[in-house]
Amino acid sequence: MEHIGFNKPYLTGKEGHYIYQAVLSGKISGDGIFTKKCHAFFENRFHFKKCLLTTSCTDALEMAALLINIQAGDEVIMPSYTFVSTANAFVLRGAKIVFADSSAENPNIDADKIDALITPRTKAIVPVHYAGIACDMDKIMAIADKHGLYVIEDAAQAVDSYYKGRPLGSIGHLAAFSFHETKNIMSGEGGMLVINDDRFIARAEIIREKGTNRSAFFRGEIDKYGWVDVGSSYLPSDIIAAFLYAQLENMDDIQKKRKQIWQKYYKALAPLEQKGLLQLPYIADNATNNAHMFYVVCHNAAQRATIIETLKEHNINAVFHYLSLHSSDYYHDKHDKRILEYSDHYSACLVRLPMFYELTDINIDYIIALVKDCVNKINF
Numbered sequence: 001m002e003h004i005g006f007n008k009p010y011l012t013g014k015e016g017h018y019i020y021q022a023v024l025s026g027k028i029s030g031d032g033i034f035t036k037k038c039h040a041f042f043e044n045r046f047h048f049k050k051c052l053l054t055t056s057c058t059d060a061l062e063m064a065a066l067l068i069n070i071q072a073g074d075e076v077i078m079p080s081y082t083f084v085s086t087a088n089a090f091v092l093r094g095a096k097i098v099f100a101d102s103s104a105e106n107p108n109i110d111a112d113k114i115d116a117l118i119t120p121r122t123k124a125i126v127p128v129h130y131a132g133i134a135c136d137m138d139k140i141m142a143i144a145d146k147h148g149l150y151v152i153e154d155a156a157q158a159v160d161s162y163y164k165g166r167p168l169g170s171i172g173h174l175a176a177f178s179f180h181e182t183k184n185i186m187s188g189e190g191g192m193l194v195i196n197d198d199r200f201i202a203r204a205e206i207i208r209e210k211g212t213n214r215s216a217f218f219r220g221e222i223d224k225y226g227w228v229d230v231g232s233s234y235l236p237s238d239i240i241a242a243f244l245y246a247q248l249e250n251m252d253d254i255q256k257k258r259k260q261i262w263q264k265y266y267k268a269l270a271p272l273e274q275k276g277l278l279q280l281p282y283i284a285d286n287a288t289n290n291a292h293m294f295y296v297v298c299h300n301a302a303q304r305a306t307i308i309e310t311l312k313e314h315n316i317n318a319v320f321h322y323l324s325l326h327s328s329d330y331y332h333d334k335h336d337k338r339i340l341e342y343s344d345h346y347s348a349c350l351v352r353l354p355m356f357y358e359l360t361d362i363n364i365d366y367i368i369a370l371v372k373d374c375v376n377k378i379n380f
């Protein structure tokens with residue numbers, strides 16, 4: 001059998017054409033024609049108040065940390081089961097990260113465990129919509145309101161996904177998306193900051209433009225621009241935006257295809273879950289599935305190792321995911337020693353199956369058969 005990779009970036013066919021147009025436009029630095037088209041697309045389709053493309057989701061998270069004025073010693077609550085950038089963005093500004101456990105049903109932050117972690121130094125909560133499936137946002141926003149905290153959604157995986165009919169990324173004060181090539185909609189590298197709270201809009205433009213008011217200058221609102229705040233270089237070239245726009249135009253097609261693949265996996269593996277042999281993704285009634293990822297949670301590390309190993313022997317690349325950040329080399333000394341049972345469970349037992357647009361039915365059937373065989377044959 002041919003090699004089946006874990007991910008294969010999908011090209012819609014228009015990317016090169018739009019990049020060429022961007023190049024011909026003569027303005028290929030940031031905030032050109034295609035950047036504006038991308039902003040408009042998101043603002044119209046998802047009713048985000050203000051969108052700003054960034055060079056990555058990591059950079060959008062760093063902008064968020066600057067915008068809420070994180071100072072040394074401030075505390076930020078987030079799940080331990082997440083990508084390093086969720087934490088790094090705040091650690092770079094001197095924050096102490098207070099890691100919360102995941103829930104039993106899925107790797108999202110357990111909203112019921114947040115309240116007990118709040119102290120007078122807490123400044124923000126950063127829910128991560130794992131696999132594009134919504135966290136319990138009503139609960140999280142209510143806790144934040146009660147204590148005067150900011151909520152920053154790490155929506156890196158959550159494009160075109162919803163919570164009670166509201167698009168993810170539109171609920172927190174700020175949100176960060178990723179267009180890394182491993183995401184549903186991508187531009188190789190790339191990201192976006194979403195600003196849902198008016199108070200941050202003007203300053204976000206400044207921080208993204210090296211601490212200058214150049215954006216206002218280009219709109220003709222002021223007659224010269226200069227250094228007015230801290231900032232960095234967070235805006236991508238219009239070439240990146242041109243690539244991204246080709247993907248956005250095909251969002252419905254991409255999402256439809258990914259959901260078909262996801263459903264095929266789910267239906268075929270559901271009997272294994274019914275027999276209690278492994279756990280499938282849990283999507284609450286108030287959340288949607290954007291088919292970012294298809295994962296299974298094994299009973300134990302041995303079962304997962306068998307699945308990964310068996311697939312590898314058949315030239316298929318299935319991969320585990322995050323190592324809990326609270327026990328990472330960098331942070332375990334700084335963590336307050338609480339045991340995060342579910343985070344560690346997902347670190348040890350979760351495996352992601354190949355998931356990409358061009359995955360064929362034949363590929364999927366083959367993968368399913370191998371997984372079933374592993375799980376049924378061996379007694380864990």
Ligand SMILES: *Cc1c(COP(=O)(O)O)cnc(C)c1O
Nearest residue numbers: 056057058083085156178180191
């Ligand atoms: C992909 C990802 C990021 C980082 O995205 P980049 O665009 O690569 O910086 C951050 N958080 C989560 C949860 C992610 O999945």
